[in-house]
Amino acid sequence: MKYLLFLLFLLTACVDNRSNNTVSSPTALDAGRGYLEACLQGDFSKAAQFISNDSLLQQNLRMMEADYRTLEREGRQMRRTASIQIHAINEVNEEKVMMIYSFSYTPEKKDTLYIQQQASGWMLVAKF
Secondary structure (H helix, E strand, O other): OHHHHHHHHHHHHHOOOOOOOOOOOOOHHHHHHHHHHHHHHOOHHHHHOOEOOOHHHHHHHHHHHHHHHHOOHHHHHHHHHOOEEEEEEEEEEOOEEEEEEEEOOEEEEEEEEEEEEEOOEEEEEEEO
16 A cells, blocks of 8 residues: 555656646746746747747747857857846836846847736747
8 A cells, every 4th residue: 555655646746747838927027037047048948938829939939049059168158157137127008018138248239028917927928
């Protein structure tokens, strides 16, 4: 009986819940920062969990991953150690936030994320 309980416990601990492919973010800042940190670390599957199922965002993420994969070791290390510089967070409406940011390795290049509150939490809906 002990072995059966142990086996049951082991199986439940090892279950991989693949149906939940999004990360629930309590704030827009957490969603944006989580996405950007995952991209800097080269963890694009984690970054994909912060974006909605928009094909344009998925394509943009695939392009970022392809660019990351072409970098040499020093370039990847530079990105992994880079910091995110948030220049502004503007509330478009109650459910949508615009975040302007840059990375420390290219501070002159500013990008914009649009983050929207959804039923599961805050998620990226557009990137410019």
